[in-house]
Amino acid sequence: MNLAPTSAPQSRRRPYDGVVVAAPVTVPYRRYSTNTAHWWVGRAVREVIQKARLKSADIDGLSLSSFTVGPDTAIGLTQHLGLSPRWLDHVPLGGASGVVALRRAARAVQCGDAEFVVCVAGDTNQVDSFRRMLSTFSRFAQDAVYPYGSGGPNASFALITRNYMKHYGATREDFGKICVAQRANALKFPHALMKKPLTLDEYLGARAISDPIHLFDCVMPCAGAEAFLVCREDVARSLELPAARLLATIERHNAFPEDPIQYRGGWALDIDEFYAMAGVTADDVDFVQTYDDYPVICMMQMEDLGFCGKGEGPEFVRSHTLTADGSFPHNTSGGQLSVGQAGAAGGFLGLVEAVRQVTDGALGAAVPGAAIGLVSGFGMVTYDRGLASGAALLAGGRA
Amino acid sequence: MTKPLQRPKRKDPLKKTRIPLLPQGTRSRTALGLTSAAAEGRFQLQVCSDCAMVVYPPRDACPRCLSARLPFKDVPNGGTLLAETTIRTSTDVYFRERMPWRIGTVALDAGPSIVAHLHGDVREGERARLQLKIDKSGQAIAMALPESDTPNMADDPQWRELTCDPKYRRVLITDGRTAVGQALAEALSEAGASVIFVGVADPWKPFPGEDKLRKIERVEIVALDLTDTISVNECAGEFAARVDILINTAEHVRTGGIIERKGLTIAREELEIRYFGLTRLAQAFGPVLRARGADGVNSAAAFVNLLSVYALVNWPTYGAFSATEAACLSAAQSLRTELRPGGVKVLNVFFGPLETEWYQVVPPPKVTPSALANATVRALQHGLEDVFVGDIAEDIRARLAVSPKALERELGS
Numbered sequence: 001m002n003l004a005p006t007s008a009p010q011s012r013r014r015p016y017d018g019v020v021v022a023a024p025v026t027v028p029y030r031r032y033s034t035n036t037a038h039w040w041v042g043r044a045v046r047e048v049i050q051k052a053r054l055k056s057a058d059i060d061g062l063s064l065s066s067f068t069v070g071p072d073t074a075i076g077l078t079q080h081l082g083l084s085p086r087w088l089d090h091v092p093l094g095g096a097s098g099v100v101a102l103r104r105a106a107r108a109v110q111c112g113d114a115e116f117v118v119c120v121a122g123d124t125n126q127v128d129s130f131r132r133m134l135s136t137f138s139r140f141a142q143d144a145v146y147p148y149g150s151g152g153p154n155a156s157f158a159l160i161t162r163n164y165m166k167h168y169g170a171t172r173e174d175f176g177k178i179c180v181a182q183r184a185n186a187l188k189f190p191h192a193l194m195k196k197p198l199t200l201d202e203y204l205g206a207r208a209i210s211d212p213i214h215l216f217d218c219v220m221p222c223a224g225a226e227a228f229l230v231c232r233e234d235v236a237r238s239l240e241l242p243a244a245r246l247l248a249t250i251e252r253h254n255a256f257p258e259d260p261i262q263y264r265g266g267w268a269l270d271i272d273e274f275y276a277m278a279g280v281t282a283d284d285v286d287f288v289q290t291y292d293d294y295p296v297i298c299m300m301q302m303e304d305l306g307f308c309g310k311g312e313g314p315e316f317v318r319s320h321t322l323t324a325d326g327s328f329p330h331n332t333s334g335g336q337l338s339v340g341q342a343g344a345a346g347g348f349l350g351l352v353e354a355v356r357q358v359t360d361g362a363l364g365a366a367v368p369g370a371a372i373g374l375v376s377g378f379g380m381v382t383y384d385r386g387l388a389s390g391a392a393l394l395a396g397g398r399a
Numbered sequence: 400m401t402k403p404l405q406r407p408k409r410k411d412p413l414k415k416t417r418i419p420l421l422p423q424g425t426r427s428r429t430a431l432g433l434t435s436a437a438a439e440g441r442f443q444l445q446v447c448s449d450c451a452m453v454v455y456p457p458r459d460a461c462p463r464c465l466s467a468r469l470p471f472k473d474v475p476n477g478g479t480l481l482a483e484t485t486i487r488t489s490t491d492v493y494f495r496e497r498m499p500w501r502i503g504t505v506a507l508d509a510g511p512s513i514v515a516h517l518h519g520d521v522r523e524g525e526r527a528r529l530q531l532k533i534d535k536s537g538q539a540i541a542m543a544l545p546e547s548d549t550p551n552m553a554d555d556p557q558w559r560e561l562t563c564d565p566k567y568r569r570v571l572i573t574d575g576r577t578a579v580g581q582a583l584a585e586a587l588s589e590a591g592a593s594v595i596f597v598g599v600a601d602p603w604k605p606f607p608g609e610d611k612l613r614k615i616e617r618v619e620i621v622a623l624d625l626t627d628t629i630s631v632n633e634c635a636g637e638f639a640a641r642v643d644i645l646i647n648t649a650e651h652v653r654t655g656g657i658i659e660r661k662g663l664t665i666a667r668e669e670l671e672i673r674y675f676g677l678t679r680l681a682q683a684f685g686p687v688l689r690a691r692g693a694d695g696v697n698s699a700a701a702f703v704n705l706l707s708v709y710a711l712v713n714w715p716t717y718g719a720f721s722a723t724e725a726a727c728l729s730a731a732q733s734l735r736t737e738l739r740p741g742g743v744k745v746l747n748v749f750f751g752p753l754e755t756e757w758y759q760v761v762p763p764p765k766v767t768p769s770a771l772a773n774a775t776v777r778a779l780q781h782g783l784e785d786v787f788v789g790d791i792a793e794d795i796r797a798r799l800a801v802s803p804k805a806l807e808r809e810l811g812s
Binding site: 130131134135139140142143144145146147148149150151152154155156158159160162163166207208209210211212213257260261383384 | 422423424425426427430455456457462481482483484485486487488489490491493494500501502503504506512513514515516523524534536538540
């Protein structure tokens with residue numbers, strides 16, 4: 001893999017030299033859980049500590065993402081979990097939580113403000129907790145979304161999907177191809193909630209939820225947790241922890257507010273700098289974990305992250321195989337569409353999977369020769385569009 | 400094309416009456432500005448006083464210049480429907496039993512994109528006009544209508560959910576002896592009400608306009624004396640389950656202030672007819688209306704109060720009368736909250752002096768009974784909550800908005 005600087009513009013940002021991500025943890029999801037978010041978070045943190053052969057007292061940094069941990073925030077969790085961190089963060093950014101938690105933690109470790117930062121996302125899913133969350137998700141949701149049919153994100157993304165299909169000629173078959181490939185990946189991933197194969201015919205024949213969104217375009221809300229450890233590269237080496245280096249990150253919120261309806265995300269604004277910082281191009285990326293709350297958003301990310309031009313997403317999907325062993329390995333664990341959406345942990349799922357892939361730790365389908373992986377995050381529809389976006393490039397030993 | 404509504408069949412008495420449910424009615428304080436506009440049928444959004452940006456959803460800072468000066472102002476309501484969806488699954492119990500439900504993103508010419516309910520005749524990619532409406536929860540929502548009117552458009556199920564259209568509904572007019580009551584009977588008959596019960600105290604006593612009233616199609620005279628609790632209860636016992644819209648037309652207009660009327664005789668009579676009459680009606684009919692708010696095509700829809708605009712500010716020439724009207728307005732505000740669990744609206748129609756004998760000495764402009772009746776029917780068809788009829792009423796409303804104190808002095812001089 002060629003890591004030499006390309007002709008892309010030089011980035012003025014300081015690289016994340018000497019920082020790595022290790023100890024990727026997935027606490028197996030459950031459709032419904034009678035446990036609290038605290039329970040899920042606690043299990044994930046414990047597993048990170050065990051995996052890294054550390055003690056609780058070693059953890060001096062904590063970053064938490066959760067929708068259902070209320071009324072607590074990260075500070076309450078320090079006492080709940082018996083941690084005494086000197087660096088603490090709460091990242092309430094839904095699908096962008098993983099990338100954002102990572103880039104903040106990386107700087108804290110790099111600058112010496114903390115040595116071992118555990119980034120954790122966990123949510124419970126009790127019967128009816130999803131409905132209660134929808135109506136109070138944001139002030140705009142309360143004032144201007146929920147009273148309109150109360151279709152939740154399905155309806156909001158139906159409008160975005162419909163508009164995208166109309167403008168760029170995407171078809172249900174194109175979205176179906178993304179979902180079917182992810183299901184194929186998920187069948188090899190032990191923690192996926194969806195265990196049955198999915199055919200394109202089944203995808204197309206599924207019941208309508210909010211046209212053009214049909215059943216298999218939707219993620220299944222569930223309970224679960226994901227976590228990882230951020231530390232110095234030399235420390236990871238001394239602990240003999242397989243680890244991924246961080247080549248670049250971007251983060252952007254409320255990009256393109258003048259677009260009357262969302263057809264692009266914040267990535268499009270920062271993509272040149274993203275690859276410049278890493279010194280690689282989109283061609284160098286071996287696999288991509290997009291944020292897949294709905295397949296149209298996957299397609300948008302393929303465009304905005306530079307794998308094809310705007311509007312070329314449908315053709316790009318048609319011309320590639322998207323399974324882990326395909327020409328464009330995508331959402332290799334099955335993504336949220338097949339593993340399940342465990343609240344904020346959905347924003348960690350792709351990142352945790354990417355760390356596994358580049359460190360030869362895949363639990364399911366491994367991407368052959370994976371050296372560089374791209375992880376993308378997206379989230380927080382407070383009114384009519386996803387506000388948060390972010391991405392990270394990770395490199396393993398082969399890079 | 401909207402499918403015309405079918406006249407509802409006689410209700411099967413063994414069938415369970417659907418319990419009224421409401422969509423979510425919680426709003427931020429700022430968003431209640433939309434509710435104020437919707438109550439009067441205006442299309443208003445926040446407009447930044449500093450940079451003129453039109454802002455939606457309601458905010459407390461302008462997203463272009465961060466100004467905090469964001470008053471609600473009339474804004475052109477034209478736009479284009481960019482994308483639509485038909486929701487088939489909802490987590491909300493109100494919408495669940497009304498699926499499928501169409502919503503869409505309308506790019507308003509004035510700037511913002513608004514996610515709105517869609518009338519059945521609006522098509523994706525086409526022009527639309529937005530209106531703010533009060534939904535069953537009593538809060539404002541935006542609905543997109545086709546750019547120009549279409550046949551039977553008032554029969555659209557999503558639209559009818561927001562209006563109190565008298566078509567195929569059964570109405571009670573509480574006093575048929577008044578000119579306004581008679582004009583309303585005529586207007587409601589034309590609007591397609593299926594029965595118009597008209598209350599008359601002591602029906603054996605003839606009254607002016609009686610013959611004409613009896614000849615109006617679908618009018619049924621019923622005995623009703625608002626000053627008599629037993630009469631009101633008996634009327635409700637017989638008819639309440641078949642009353643979908645109640646319009647209180649009782650009136651008692653006398654000149655004079657508080658001091659110059661010796662004793663309490665007239666004041667008592669005024670209160671007996673107006674305030675206590677309203678109270679009796681609310682207590683007898685209110686519970687049944689509230690229970691029937693989701694009872695199909697002819698569900699209970701509205702409780703209508705005809706109020707002198709001087710309920711809002713006292714006119715000393717009719718000082719005691721104004722005070723009684725103010726009491727009725729206050730009661731109506733309470734009723735609004737009390738009837739909301741049924742999704743039943745309280746419509747207050749504020750009018751200026753009428754072209755009737757009781758306003759003989761008042762110079763024009765005055766409101767004719769038929770103008771008041773037509774405005775009331777129109778307000779029901781549009782699902783409004785507050786409506787001002789006639790130049791005087793509009794004038795009082797405008798002056799009140801500028802300075803209540805100045806208006807008090809001017810009315811007293």
